[in-house]
Amino acid sequence: MKECANVFEITFEAKSINEGFARVCVAAFCVQLNPSVDEISDIKTAVSEAVTNCVVHAYPKKEGLIKLRCEIEGNKVTIEVCDFGVGISDIKKAREPFYTTKPTEERSGMGFAVMEGFMDSLEVESNGQSGTKVVMSKVIGSLEKMSVGG
Amino acid sequence: MNIVSTVKNSILYVLLKGELDEHSASYTHETLDKLFTNDKIKQVILDLSQLDFMDSTGIGVFFGRYKKLAGRGIPLFVANPSTQADKILKMSGIYQIVKKISTGGKYERVR
Numbered sequence: 001m002k003e004c005a006n007v008f009e010i011t012f013e014a015k016s017i018n019e020g021f022a023r024v025c026v027a028a029f030c031v032q033l034n035p036s037v038d039e040i041s042d043i044k045t046a047v048s049e050a051v052t053n054c055v056v057h058a059y060p061k062k063e064g065l066i067k068l069r070c071e072i073e074g075n076k077v078t079i080e081v082c083d084f085g086v087g088i089s090d091i092k093k094a095r096e097p098f099y100t101t102k103p104t105e106e107r108s109g110m111g112f113a114v115m116e117g118f119m120d121s122l123e124v125e126s127n128g129q130s131g132t133k134v135v136m137s138k139v140i141g142s143l144e145k146m147s148v149g150g
Numbered sequence: 151m152n153i154v155s156t157v158k159n160s161i162l163y164v165l166l167k168g169e170l171d172e173h174s175a176s177y178t179h180e181t182l183d184k185l186f187t188n189d190k191i192k193q194v195i196l197d198l199s200q201l202d203f204m205d206s207t208g209i210g211v212f213f214g215r216y217k218k219l220a221g222r223g224i225p226l227f228v229a230n231p232s233t234q235a236d237k238i239l240k241m242s243g244i245y246q247i248v249k250k251i252s253t254g255g256k257y258e259r260v261r
């Protein structure tokens with residue numbers, strides 16, 4: 001029998017103090033999949049990177065909102081982080097490791113590389129001016145199953 | 151972020167306790183830079199054993215501190231990162247310039 005998806009969605013202010021809130025929310029929601037400590041760490045880090053991007057790049061001077069949606073279907077978690085601020089003009093460039101538009105601020109330019117490395121998939125959509133949507137997913141327990149099966 | 155430090159034998163040892171992200175980055179880098187003004191130090195060790203969380207903001211903070219210290223010929227080390235912090239640090243390639251060490255509980259008393 002196919003299990004129904006489980007979803008939560010929240011909207012919160014793009015303030016750096018909410019980065020911790022966002023990653024803990026997602027981690028708590030994912031507990032139902034019985035993840036390993038490393039899997040939870042990976043997810044928390046990826047969420048933190050996505051939310052930091054919104055705080056730093058989407059709303060550099062003004063306040064704004066971030067929408068976080070998390071869906072669990074089977075053993076796969078899909079996380080969507082959306083903002084409604086400044087978009088990304090060159091997504092390909094933005095995803096390159098070490099590329100940063102703010103080199104004077106001691107930024108590593110590793111945000112998207114970390115999301116990509118810590119999750120199974122990463123999609124970035126932005127049409128320049130009206131916000132950015134980051135969708136990333138990860139299958140929980142895949143390592144365990146592989147070792148049992150093989 | 152809670153930062154505890156001690157200087158012994160010209161080594162500045164700093165224990166970072168808490169979470170290092172965009173929110174705590176400026177406090178962390180300002181506090182570290184203040185500690186670095188001590189002109190007796192010849193080496194700096196950042197102990198990450200009590201860092202509960204770190205994202206790529208940490209790379210920016212550590213790389214910035216490395217550059218500051220390198221100008222004075224002072225090497226920077228990171229010690230005891232968690233699996234998660236280690237993964238990010240490795241990915242960034244920062245270990246080529248900021249070496250990873252293990253303090254093996256040597257500085258236990260300041261905790």
